[in-house]
Amino acid sequence: MKASLLLLQAGIAVLGAPLVSGFIRKVKNALRMRQGASLGQPYYNIAKYMAKEEVVSEATSWIFRWTPSIVLGSTVAALMFVPVFSFSLSAPGMGDVLTLFFLFSLGRFFLALAGLDTGSAFGGMGSSREMFIASFVEPVAILSVAVVAGHSASPQGGLMACSMGMSFSGMVAAAALFMVVLAETSRIPVDNQETHLELTMIHEAMLLEYSGPSLAMLETAAHTKQLIWFSLLGAILWPWPVGSSAALSDIAAAAAFFVLKIVLCAVIVGLTEVSLAKMRLFRVADFLGLAFLFSVLALVISGLGY
Amino acid sequence: MTLFLLTGIMILTYAMLVCQRVPALIQNFRLQSLFLFLVTLDFAFRQKEAGIFVVAGLLLLVKVVLIPSFLNHLVKKIRVDERLGLFLNPLLSLIAALFLTWGASVFCSWFLGTSPTAVFAAFVVSITVVLVGFFIMVFRMKALTQIVGLLVMENGIFLLASAITGGMPFFVEIAIAFDVFVCAIITGIFMYRINKVFTHIEVHRLTDLKG
Numbered sequence: 001m002k003a004s005l006l007l008l009q010a011g012i013a014v015l016g017a018p019l020v021s022g023f024i025r026k027v028k029n030a031l032r033m034r035q036g037a038s039l040g041q042p043y044y045n046i047a048k049y050m051a052k053e054e055v056v057s058e059a060t061s062w063i064f065r066w067t068p069s070i071v072l073g074s075t076v077a078a079l080m081f082v083p084v085f086s087f088s089l090s091a092p093g094m095g096d097v098l099t100l101f102f103l104f105s106l107g108r109f110f111l112a113l114a115g116l117d118t119g120s121a122f123g124g125m126g127s128s129r130e131m132f133i134a135s136f137v138e139p140v141a142i143l144s145v146a147v148v149a150g151h152s153a154s155p156q157g158g159l160m161a162c163s164m165g166m167s168f169s170g171m172v173a174a175a176a177l178f179m180v181v182l183a184e185t186s187r188i189p190v191d192n193q194e195t196h197l198e199l200t201m202i203h204e205a206m207l208l209e210y211s212g213p214s215l216a217m218l219e220t221a222a223h224t225k226q227l228i229w230f231s232l233l234g235a236i237l238w239p240w241p242v243g244s245s246a247a248l249s250d251i252a253a254a255a256a257f258f259v260l261k262i263v264l265c266a267v268i269v270g271l272t273e274v275s276l277a278k279m280r281l282f283r284v285a286d287f288l289g290l291a292f293l294f295s296v297l298a299l300v301i302s303g304l305g306y
Numbered sequence: 307m308t309l310f311l312l313t314g315i316m317i318l319t320y321a322m323l324v325c326q327r328v329p330a331l332i333q334n335f336r337l338q339s340l341f342l343f344l345v346t347l348d349f350a351f352r353q354k355e356a357g358i359f360v361v362a363g364l365l366l367l368v369k370v371v372l373i374p375s376f377l378n379h380l381v382k383k384i385r386v387d388e389r390l391g392l393f394l395n396p397l398l399s400l401i402a403a404l405f406l407t408w409g410a411s412v413f414c415s416w417f418l419g420t421s422p423t424a425v426f427a428a429f430v431v432s433i434t435v436v437l438v439g440f441f442i443m444v445f446r447m448k449a450l451t452q453i454v455g456l457l458v459m460e461n462g463i464f465l466l467a468s469a470i471t472g473g474m475p476f477f478v479e480i481a482i483a484f485d486v487f488v489c490a491i492i493t494g495i496f497m498y499r500i501n502k503v504f505t506h507i508e509v510h511r512l513t514d515l516k517g
Contacts, residue, residue, distance in 0.1 A: 166309055166423070167423060168309060168312075168313070168423050168426065168427045168430075171309055171310065171312075171313040171427075172313060172316065174313075175313060175316075175317050286324055286396050286397065287324075289396075289397050289400065290320060290321070290324055290400060293320065293400045293401070293403075293404055294317070294320070296404060297404060297407060300404075300407070300408050300411065301411060301430070304411055304412070304415045305415075305420075306423050306426050306427070
């Protein structure tokens with residue numbers, strides 16, 4: 001019963017994740033007084049890629065062919081460790097939030113290797129930039145989540161969000177995590193999803209050699225990863241303890257709250273993206289340094305018990 | 307809700323130390339004042355006092371609209387180099403600010419004992435804002451930043467007063483708002499004259515003038 005609910009939750013989240021990207025695009029276009037593509041555009045893109053033929057370079061090894069499955073698999077597995085609809089549904093006894101970050105770095109490792117694998121200049125550049133940013137992002141993410149976990153006395157994603165009230169340290173940690181989310185979902189001050197200009201792209205550069213169903217898998221993984229980050233951020237920013245039981249009405253209420261949280265996160269991200277300019281790559285160190293500082297600040301404040 | 311706004315002020319205060327250009331700093335100050343206005347509005351709704359609404363409106367008018375646009379106008383008019391001139395680079399400034407906040411929070415937990423989270427947060431944030439304003443005044447070269455630093459300190463004191471003591475008397479608040487505005491205008495004009503006479507507004511070069 002519980003396992004099937006968990007799988008159902010993961011399935012719904014994966015299917016719904018492209019909608020979040022479409023919604024953010026819609027928000028950005030509304031702010032720029034433009035019509036923009038429809039909400040379902042990410043779905044159309046994925047359907048288009050699925051129908052196309054795949055081209056794989058002869059110079060590539062098994063890494064290039066296996067990476068889409070590994071990235072998508074690890075991302076969907078990571079979905080089990082964050083509170084999505086119901087906190088009781090996140091997998092207990094399988095691991096805690098550190099497992100989440102491990103699964104993310106597993107996907108990133110293979111994606112970076114695949115970027116290098118084809119030997120094209122862009123792919124390698126994207127991989128090197130991705131790793132440069134990851135080295136800043138991971139400590140911040142782990143430290144700020146650790147602060148929240150320490151405050152709620154549980155390192156498990158679901159229980160953590162369930163037992164935590166609003167706290168000052170949690171808010172500051174959420175600020176740090178928000179900057180991490182911008183970097184991880186390749187949003188504007190760090191990366192730009194809307195362009196394929198060689199000077200700016202990071203995430204897109206690694207995917208440049210992929211086509212067809214593989215590209216569809218990688219895109220789905222990126223959408224899902226974004227949903228995971230948003231749900232983690234939402235659980236820390238608005239820790240309403242709903243859905244702690246497995247009763248159906250509780251789950252429905254939690255799902256409604258979850259959708260509300262994701263919409264709020266998407267609007268905030270859209271606003272930030274429209275109002276900021278893309279940074280030079282080496283200013284990103286300053287930006288994520290600020291994020292690291294916030295997470296240390298959250299640690300200091302939580303040390304005093306707030 | 308208050309906690310959100312206070313955290314917002316905290317973030318903007320830290321972001322001020324990362325600014326490397328004068329317009330960015332002014333924009334940041336404008337946003338910080340906007341958040342301060344929201345905090346005051348929130349406070350006014352909870353206290354249900356007409357006086358605080360007026361003070362909040364005045365804050366919006368003076369610190370969000372008038373002073374930043376005056377400063378922007380001034381920057382355009384004196385046409386100096388936009389860079390702030392940092393004595394301490396952004397990352398080191400941030401680390402210094404972290405120590406300031408740490409000191410503030412230790413002081414608060416010693417001074418207040420155990421208190422509700424919102425009170426503690428307001429206390430820590432306001433003291434941090436005051437100290438960071440002071441920091442900006444000392445460690446940035448352009449004389450314009452001295453005005454901004456002073457205004458930031460004033461924001462911190464305002465927050466401290468409204469969060470801890472429930473706001474100063476109505477007439478005192480109005481007097482302070484006008485004082486701040488006049489102060490910004492006078493120092494602005496002063497800056498303009500300095501720039502005309504010496505063709506720069508850099509503080510460390512002005513010290514050479516001492517006999």
